Amino acid sequence: MPHPILQETVTRFEAPTHHYSLLCAPGGELIAFQDGALKLTDDADDSVIWDRQGNTLTHVVSETTLNVKDGRVTVTVEDQQITSRIAHGPENMPSEYLAHISEQGWCCITSVLDPGLVEALEKIGCTDRYAGREMDRSQNMLLQSPAIAKTAAEPISLWVTRQYLGLDDICIGHPPGLAIVDKDDGKRPVLAWHSDYPYHWGVPARGKVPPGTGATCLGLQRNVCVSPFTKEDGATAFKLGSHRLDQPPPEEWGTAIQHSRPGYREEHGLPYGGPEADVVEAPGGSIILYDSRTWHRTGVNQSGKRRAALLQAMIPMYILPKNDTTRAWKQVVESDVYNDLTEREKREFERLMVHRFIGPGGRFAITGDSDLGRDSALS
Template sequence: MSELNWDRASLNSSCSPSGLASHCSRSVGDTGMLRWPRFDGFRRRFASKTQLCSRIDVMETHNLSMGYADIVDNLWVSLRVDCVIASADRRCDAQWRPVQMPTYGDMIAAMKPEDTFSERAVRFARADVHYSMVVAPDGRFVGADGDGGLTLTDEISDDLMWRLDGACLQHAVASVALDLEGPSAACSLATGGVGAEVDGVRGPFTVIHGPERLPSEYLDHLREHGWVVLVSVLAPDILDALQRIAGTDGYTVRSQDRKRRQLCQGSALAKAAVEPISVWLSRSYMQTDDIRMAHSPGVGVLTPDDGKRTVQGWHSDYPYHWGINAHGKVPTPSGQTVMGVQRIVCVSEFTKFHGATAFKLGSHALDHGPPEDWGLAKDAYRPDYRAANGLPYNGPDADIIEAPAGSMILFDTRTWHRAGVNRSEKGRAAILMDMTPAYIVPYADTSEDYRAFTGSDGYDDLNDREKAEFTRLMVHRFLGPAGPRSVIGTHEALTEQLPRP
């Protein structure tokens, strides 16, 4: 990767060219690395600011329909900037290292129309205010009905949402207020100065991090659009533990522990798997309470792109598997029954530049797979695909959801999508948790991971409700030697005996 070095730069909106200034002005502050997206095949260096401006002007005169910002945004260039406060005359005076300038022909030859990274960004900002949820010792939630009565339940609804203000809880829907006595991690509840019990339980209760919006609002959006984002829904301590497992974000100096199952490295993965709002949304959207995880939860890291690596093509997730070479994919049209909801946990911040997942939002309603010319997963996995065809489609008809770390993206698994291209210098971590109805054969065996986790220290960190929920999601049963309670697992001897399909 080539670099342009600014020894000193005053970067502001009046710099020329305007598009370059608009990009650079975002980096005023401390010294750091600003890396712009990859321009496929282009690794030349610029000689001076004047020559760069001239070259961009030439490209514009050839009707490439790309403005300054577009051109600059598509160069694989790294700018090490020592930013200072703009001077009084607000001019951009940058000193550039002399290097060789590419010819116009070089730039045209390097361009691939499909590699413009011009997907529509759907941005969700970090939420400043969240609801709180109140948890009893067994894991059930404290709710209030329309009459103000308190109850304990594990059924998710708007009735479980509270606003925390100091030592006071105000119900989100009903006219009910509760006072907290003691720390929020182990408190008792009171009304009017009198201690309160809920269904015979006096505590200690725990006030936990809840969603940004009411559960019913999320469900309305999911049903209407086929996707929804739960912004920053994970508690900060759970997110931190997931980043530690991934070795990303604040833990880049720490390598991943590959000797132990990720699931057994604490309780964070299991707690993310049983996050109550997303599980409830999955059940409600698929219209069945009996759902399972199609595979074990695990943290994956999308490492920085090198311009050559194999990338993922467009597809629909399990069980549909449209666009994928897979056995048993759902035929089209698939009908009205929903057979899958994918949950993506943004362990790192999701941005286009950082390799956030690309979607064709709303494509679930088309009830068929992505088009061949978008670059399907069944083709793009070949090592020679990228060199011959460039990246799978990344134009303006695609969407990228940008969301803060700790958010969850839920979508109908018929939705066309693909992994993004990480053009940053850091890994981007995420968790995939495909949810399917119990009548769908699981994508992978979850029994060994479940068994290992129940013998780990992390299992003891879960409350009774979380343990029951995790068991329900991870254990697949069928009619076997022990009757209908028999657990589905892998038959190793038979697996070795039978030929590959």
């Protein structure tokens, strides 16, 4: 039975019946058709989207066709012959997702992750198909499987994020990891209404961005639905469009500051969950992007199972990270996980995890690790 207080408005995205394809070179680069020729790129705009019908691969924008043989496509790029693989792609064109988030402040890239990658994330989090498995708490999740780093390097959502934030140099504000929401017991505190880093409106934190910052967006949240996101399973609740207000959520909705106080839920109940709030329901493997100013709260899991998500606070490089990410990146580089990443994924993961600035003395990483300083082998 639905919780009597939780009556959020549901926006539901069904599992797609058709996906476009990506064409990937051996190094993981995407094969695009631009200016009348095939090119290698890391940027997943409309030029990298292909549509497969049987043994024919058609470039959606130019209608250029390629032949598929044994699941592979051999192409010539800049006088070099490349045997490429066909990879799982998005339901819609990247520009369609960008148009939606530009107008609405959020978008859902439905089931964009390869199904095998989704299963690998479930295994790390011990949810869904691996709900009976015991979590490995002896090792950082990033080091248990290449799945988290691969997901962080997912190209479609990265391109949309860069376009929305207005620059190529974006970073993750904290080491990525899975967030697990257990079945609600009626007592535990709920992360109530707030805006994400770097704004932190409604959060008991220092150094918040002042309200009324204007048109420049200082952060975008990138939530990967590992488990299917449903209202019953505790999907995130939003006030969609609230980013336009450029101000904190109202106290009468119940903010994270209020609900962080001991005994607050017992005395005041759950934060607002009426029809002015929204829940986005989406299949596992979907990525929900939203402007970090958007008011939201953790959902209340009313099912008998845990649900998992991979949360990433995406920020422009001129915003300091919330936590040090360089140590986690270095651990990945020195682990067996790193060898399972493509060259493109390695480049992207380093760009996202190592914040670098150019100063009078050269190019430096923002870190306390001397190995990542100027002119080091790892920088």
